[in-house]
Each structure stands twice: as C-alpha cells, then as structure tokens.
Amino acid sequence: MEESDSEKKMEKENLGPRMEPPLGEPEGSLGWVLPNTAMKKKVLLMGKSGSGKTSMRSIIFANYIARDTRRLGATIDVEHSHVRFLGNLVLNLWDCGGQDTFMENYFTSQRDNIFRNVEVLIYVFDVESRELEKDMHYYQSCLEAILQNSPDAKIFCLVHKMDLVQEDQRDLIFKEREEDLRRLSRPLECSCFRTSIWDETLYKAWSSIVYQLIPNVQQLEMNLRNFAEIIEADEVLLFERATFLVISHYQCKEQRDAHRFEKISNIIKQFKLSCSKLAASFQSMEVRNSNFAAFIDIFTSNTYVMVVMSDPSILLTFNLECYVLK
Amino acid sequence: MDVCSPLPSALDFVGVARLTCRLCPKQQQAKAACGFLGPQSPPAGRSLLTLDLDSADGDRDQGTATCHGAARQTRESARAADWQERPGGGSGLVSEQQESWSNSMGGASCPVDEQQDPRQERPGGGSGPAAASAVLDFSDPFSSEVKPRILLMGLRRSGKSSIQKVVFHKMSPNETLFLESTNKICREDVSNSSFVNFQIWDFPGQIDFFDPTFDYEMIFRGTGALIFVIDSQDDYMEALARLHLTVTRAYKVNADINFEVFIHKVDGLSDDHKIETQRDIHQRANDDLADAGLEKIHLRNERGKAMGQTEFLFLFQNSGIEKAFLFDVVSKIYIATDSTPVDMQTYELCCDMIDVVIDISCIYGLKEDGAGTPYDKESTAIIKLNNTTVLYLKEVTKFLALVCFVREESFERKGLIDYNFHCFRKAIHEVFEVRMKVVKSRKVQNRLQKKKGATPNGTPRVLM
Numbered sequence A: 001m002e003e004s005d006s007e008k009k010m011e012k013e014n015l016g017p018r019m020e021p022p023l024g025e026p027e028g029s030l031g032w033v034l035p036n037t038a039m040k041k042k043v044l045l046m047g048k049s050g051s052g053k054t055s056m057r058s059i060i061f062a063n064y065i066a067r068d069t070r071r072l073g074a075t076i077d078v079e080h081s082h083v084r085f086l087g088n089l090v091l092n093l094w095d096c097g098g099q100d101t102f103m104e105n106y107f108t109s110q111r112d113n114i115f116r117n118v119e120v121l122i123y124v125f126d127v128e129s130r131e132l133e134k135d136m137h138y139y140q141s142c143l144e145a146i147l148q149n150s151p152d153a154k155i156f157c158l159v160h161k162m163d164l165v166q167e168d169q170r171d172l173i174f175k176e177r178e179e180d181l182r183r184l185s186r187p188l189e190c191s192c193f194r195t196s197i198w199d200e201t202l203y204k205a206w207s208s209i210v211y212q213l214i215p216n217v218q219q220l221e222m223n224l225r226n227f228a229e230i231i232e233a234d235e236v237l238l239f240e241r242a243t244f245l246v247i248s249h250y251q252c253k254e255q256r257d258a259h260r261f262e263k264i265s266n267i268i269k270q271f272k273l274s275c276s277k278l279a280a281s282f283q284s285m286e287v288r289n290s291n292f293a294a295f296i297d298i299f300t301s302n303t304y305v306m307v308v309m310s311d312p313s314i315l316l317t318f319n320l321e322c323y324v325l326k
Numbered sequence B: 001m002d003v004c005s006p007l008p009s010a011l012d013f014v015g016v017a018r019l020t021c022r023l024c025p026k027q028q029q030a031k032a033a034c035g036f037l038g039p040q041s042p043p044a045g046r047s048l049l050t051l052d053l054d055s056a057d058g059d060r061d062q063g064t065a066t067c068h069g070a071a072r073q074t075r076e077s078a079r080a081a082d083w084q085e086r087p088g089g090g091s092g093l094v095s096e097q098q099e100s101w102s103n104s105m106g107g108a109s110c111p112v113d114e115q116q117d118p119r120q121e122r123p124g125g126g127s128g129p130a131a132a133s134a135v136l137d138f139s140d141p142f143s144s145e146v147k148p149r150i151l152l153m154g155l156r157r158s159g160k161s162s163i164q165k166v167v168f169h170k171m172s173p174n175e176t177l178f179l180e181s182t183n184k185i186c187r188e189d190v191s192n193s194s195f196v197n198f199q200i201w202d203f204p205g206q207i208d209f210f211d212p213t214f215d216y217e218m219i220f221r222g223t224g225a226l227i228f229v230i231d232s233q234d235d236y237m238e239a240l241a242r243l244h245l246t247v248t249r250a251y252k253v254n255a256d257i258n259f260e261v262f263i264h265k266v267d268g269l270s271d272d273h274k275i276e277t278q279r280d281i282h283q284r285a286n287d288d289l290a291d292a293g294l295e296k297i298h299l300r301n302e303r304g305k306a307m308g309q310t311e312f313l314f315l316f317q318n319s320g321i322e323k324a325f326l327f328d329v330v331s332k333i334y335i336a337t338d339s340t341p342v343d344m345q346t347y348e349l350c351c352d353m354i355d356v357v358i359d360i361s362c363i364y365g366l367k368e369d370g371a372g373t374p375y376d377k378e379s380t381a382i383i384k385l386n387n388t389t390v391l392y393l394k395e396v397t398k399f400l401a402l403v404c405f406v407r408e409e410s411f412e413r414k415g416l417i418d419y420n421f422h423c424f425r426k427a428i429h430e431v432f433e434v435r436m437k438v439v440k441s442r443k444v445q446n447r448l449q450k451k452k453g454a455t456p457n458g459t460p461r462v463l464m
Helices: A006-010 A053-061 A066-071 A100-107 A111-115 A132-149 A167-185 A201-213 A217-231 A260-277 B094-104 B128-138 B160-168 B173-178 B216-221 B237-253 B271-291 B344-364 B414-453
Strands: A039-047 A078-085 A089-096 A120-126 A154-160 A190-194 A235-240 A246-251 A282-289 A292-300 A303-309 B016-020 B027-031 B149-154 B186-190 B198-202 B225-231 B258-264 B321-328 B333-337 B380-385 B389-395 B400-407
Touching (some): A053 A066, A053 A201, A089 A100, A100 A111, A120 A132, A120 A201, A132 A154, A132 A167, A154 A201, A201 A246, A217 A246, A235 A260, B149 B160, B149 B237, B160 B173, B216 B237, B237 B258, B321 B344, B344 B389, B400 B414
Parallel strands (some): A120 A154, A154 A190, B149 B198, B149 B225
Antiparallel strands (some): A078 A089, A235 A246, A235 A303, A282 A292, A282 B380, B016 B027, B186 B198, B321 B400, B389 B400
16 A cells, blocks of 8 residues: 655545556556456445544545644545555545535435445444434435445444543443444444544554455464464564554463553554654564563564564564465 | 531542641641532541642542541631632642641641642741741651752643643643643642652642732742743733743742743644744743843743753764663653754654553553553663664663664664663662762751750751
C-alpha cells in the first residue's frame, strides 16, 4: 500500500494508489482483470454524515494522526480507495457519504451497484447523535439491501466518538446500543465495537474487521505458532506493515492485559508517525527491563513481528527474511 | 473545646496531613476529607480536619482525627461555602485554613504540620505564627530543604491546571477536558515521582491581588519562577493586562523571580499564525513593561527549557554518540544535554521514544502478580531507524534516563558504548549520593539544634 505524502493527502482524493493493469494489457481495456493472485474484497463504509467514517479510514490506512482529521470535509457521494493489504489482498473501500440526499440515492437508484458483492459492511454510529430513530432507519435500510444483494456479508457496527462520553458511563451506553443493534439486525448477525480515534479502541475494531477478510488466516496462525514454539517466546504478534493492525497472535501463557493488542498497535503506529516527521521510519525496536524483552522487527515484505520473552537474558537477533509465510 | 459546626452540602476534598499536638508531642496522621450531604453536624467528640496538602494519590477518604478526645472546629460554616469539590488532587486554600484554624483555636490546639515551605502566611490571630514554625521540626527529612516554588498564573480557562496535570501527572491531554475550574490555590509537590524537585502552585483564574486573605508578599518572596499562561486561541489583550499587573507586583516584592510566558493552545493555530502570535505577545508584553520602567524584566517565551546544565563528558563524543540527553522520565523534561544545539524535532522524537518504552513496559514489564515497576534498573531500549541512526535509551537512576542518538556504524561497537555508559552512570550515582549525605547531615544538625533548644516540658522552642 502506498502512502501518499503530506501535501497530497490534504487534498480530497483517493487515499490509496490507483490500480494499474498488468503489463501488456492495454490500459482502459474492459477485459483486464486483476491477476489471480490478488484477491479483491469489497468493504462498504456507511453511516450518517459526520459520524467519522472518513476520519477512521484516514487514520488506519493513510497515516493521518487523529488531530489531522479535523481538516477533512464532507465526503461527496462515494469515495473509492484501493488498499493493498498483506501483499496479495486488496481492500476495495467504498466510503459512502452520509448526507441524506446521498443515502436516499443509495437505496434507490444505486442500490444494486453499491450493495452487490459486499464482503464486509461497516456501519458507523455517532454516539452523540440526536436522531437515533433516523440512524436506525437508515441502518435497517442498509440491512435490507444487504440481505437482498450480499446475504453472506459480515456486518460490523461501530459506536464511534466514545471519547465524548464520560468514562464511567461508556460501558453502560455501549452495552445498551449493542443490544439494540443486535435486536434490529436479526436475522443477520452483527459484531459491535465501541471506538474513538483518540485511543486504541479504533485499532481493536479494525483489526477484527480486517481479520475476517484475510484468506487462510488459520494457516497463518499455525505457522506463527510453530515459529513461536521454536524460539520459546511468551508471545508473538504479527502486524500488517503499513497499518500496524494485529492480524494474528500466539501466546503461550495468560497475559494480564486483554487490550494489549490494540494498545500496541496504537503505540507503535504513533511512534511510526512521529518518525515520519523526521522523514525517517523505524526498522526495528528492542525494549527491555528486568522482567521482559520485546523485539519488533520486519518479518516479511508486508508484516512486522513482535516477540516477547520473559527471560531477558536471551539475546536475539532476527534474520528471518528466509522465513516465508504462505 | 468541642465545637463542630455543621458543614454545608457535598464538600469533598482530599489530603493527608500529619498533625502535631502541642499537648502531647505525638504525631497523628489523618486522612481528611469532609463530605457531608446535608447540614448535619458531625458526631460530637470527633474532629474534622480540613487541610491543604499534597495528596499524590488523590484518594478520597472520609476520615477524622482526634487528639485528646476533643473535637476541633476546622472552619466556620460561612467559609465552608468556599470549599468545592475538586476531582483528583489536593485542593485547599492555604491562608484561609490557617486563619480559620487559628480562629478556632482556644488554648491548646493542634497546629497543622506544614510539610512544605515554612513561610506560609498566618494572618490569623493568636497561636498562629508560633505554632506554625514550631512544627517545622517534625517534618519529613527532605522537606527541611526549602524547595523552589513555581507559580502558575493566568486568566480563567487558559490551561494552567491542564499543563500541570499533563506534565507531572501523566494525564492524557484529552482527559483534561473533564478537569474542573480551580477554585483555590492548589499546591503540588513534585518530587515523589519525578527527579525535578519543586513545588508548583496552581492559581485560580481570577485572583484579586487586593484580597486581604492572600498574602501575596509572602507568596512572591518565596517564589523562584512565575509562569504566566496565555490562551492563544482567545483574545489575549486582557491576559496581557493581567500579565503586566502580575509581573509588576511580583517584581516589586522579589526581583529575582524568573518570569516565563507560556503561549498555550497553539495546536489549534497554523504555523504562521503561531509565530505571529508569539511575536505579538512578546512585543506587547515587553512594551508594557518598558513603559512601566521595568525593562530589566526579561520575558521568555519558550516551553520546556532545560532545568539545569551538567556537563556531558566528551567521553561521549569518543563513543560515537551524536547527541545525548538526560531525561526525567515522568515529565520528559531534559536535565542536561551535550554541547551541540538542540532542535525541537530531535527532542520530540526522544519524548516519543520514552513514551513508547514506558507504554510497552507497562504492558509486558510487570511481574506476574503485577509487582515491579515498568521503568526499572535494567530498562533499555534500542530503536533502529532507516536513516542509519540508532536511538539508545538506558536507565540512569530511578527517575532519569539517558537517551542518545548513535550512528549505526558506531553502534556496532556497542560494548564500548556500554562501558562508557557504565562509567557515566556510576558518576551520576555518586553525585546523588553526595547530595543525600549533605541533606542527611543537615537533618541531623537540625535535630541536635532542636534538642538543645527544647524546653523542659517537651514543647520545642521556636526556631529563628
């Protein structure tokens, strides 16, 4: 996945590269198809206007920091972006502008076009919205359209902007919303997450979403397990290189913090962005104290790996370019 | 002697104090918070204490303390209306307490043990001053040193309390949204969790210099630095007027105060606007002062200055280290650096690195039962960047870390760097040991002096 540099990304254009047809095929020819090795998955991002869809997408895929999203304007109609993930997976993100006129349009004239072949539907709810009825109405219309056109799609509901809610009320409010949404979604099943661009919850939601899209993820996990057992690590995490979303993990013993995956994603992503201010990026990292040692290094061309050992006396140098993940 | 007047509703404040009773030279520790949900009088025979203290943990406790079974009125109900709820952190008004305390004191009474600067105002009557200074002797070993004091002043909602919380209490900037207005002067002693050792006084936004309960002379006299916070997103003319008033008043009392102006909330401005605002404020403020004939006051507009300079030995240059900082880990203020110039980006990168290290250590670095600290003696981190620079962090003391930039080629001689670092670390430890010895001996001396000065019935004589 290419990362646009700062001038480009401030403009409203595709937040990803344009797909080029393979060599030899005339450009513009309708007959060209992406090479078989690249899998294309369509992801619909919908929700009311101003709920945070474009902001989330920018942070996860286009290296925005949370503060920069302030400058984003309203999305007009649908914005397409192609995000290359893990080398051979292409996420075709449809960021659908949420203003009323557009929404009406999606359910009528553009219905087939939008709702066909969808792998994942992500619906974003603004937790502070004053028009709950209307939100639910649109959501249900989406579900109807999905049921007709892509009944196998996976549904994710993100209750967004949770940072605006007082901390002690967050769980309560989220639980209420989750119940309502589950109920409304029947017979379809939906997974709900609470998110905010200001903390790690965003990474948790998107990790889960992306996890659903990775083909043969079981194989990935098995390979990771083998690897971890060989080096006798306590925990091994596999990150996608550009977004730093955790796509797989292995642990051999209980760890104390259940939210550590998204926290680590957040921490490292933020550091990566700070480095980029100096026009540099980090290649590897080693952190130790008397109780642990953690190593983060490039694993394959598309992934980073993090290895955590609790016996810090083991000195580890990675040289794993030869280890190819299938 | 047992007057406990009813307190108005819902007052919480937090603090821990040690009280010294003059009748029995025992010390009682009291966790005090008075929270009453209605005008009820506390049960007779119990005393309620209102204290202004530095509670590092911000615990809210309901508690009382008694001495000789007598209750002491802590304040009159009229004043009680001034106390308001303050989330997390010590709150309280120094002089008012003392005043009410001394008002309520009859004959024998329990003075509050001021753990901090002994030069507190005692505008109240009677036993105030004597009691207060007598209490010095029972204080904590390190607090017999007078800690430098920094005042945080500025208009309402300019961001003073947020600055303090974010820098010294590791609060995330987003959480400061929920901080409530400071109503009274809040004193924080920053030394438990950080190397930097001073008191910070956080003032409420609108303070009246002519209010007799605040003895500004005393406050300013004991101050080392005054930080004035200006909200750059607001119209700052009023702030400038206040700045002028504050600075002139403070300067009259104490010409040695360092004045700093923080132009806050610049994240919302564009870069050009930032520079323009800074220049404008600098210009106007200095003009105002020049007009008042106080040209000698030099306002500085920087943030995060180094607190002091120690020498970095050129030994480091031989190790191939390009730049090195000695950072205070909690507040991310650097205590010292080498002689090459510091640029903001390098500094920020080091701060970010410290963040990463501490955050990761918090997740994985504690023992199974949660014991241990994330930052401990063996904390190390190596970050390799793709521009052949390596960032190297090593723990120096409990609060300090060395963060350096090394070239990749030089890093191959890691053994040499580690050895040099080892020498450096030993040297730093020796410096601190010397300091501890000095303080301890001072304390011992104090004790000896006091013993000599004690009167037969155990009441310590007032120290001059």
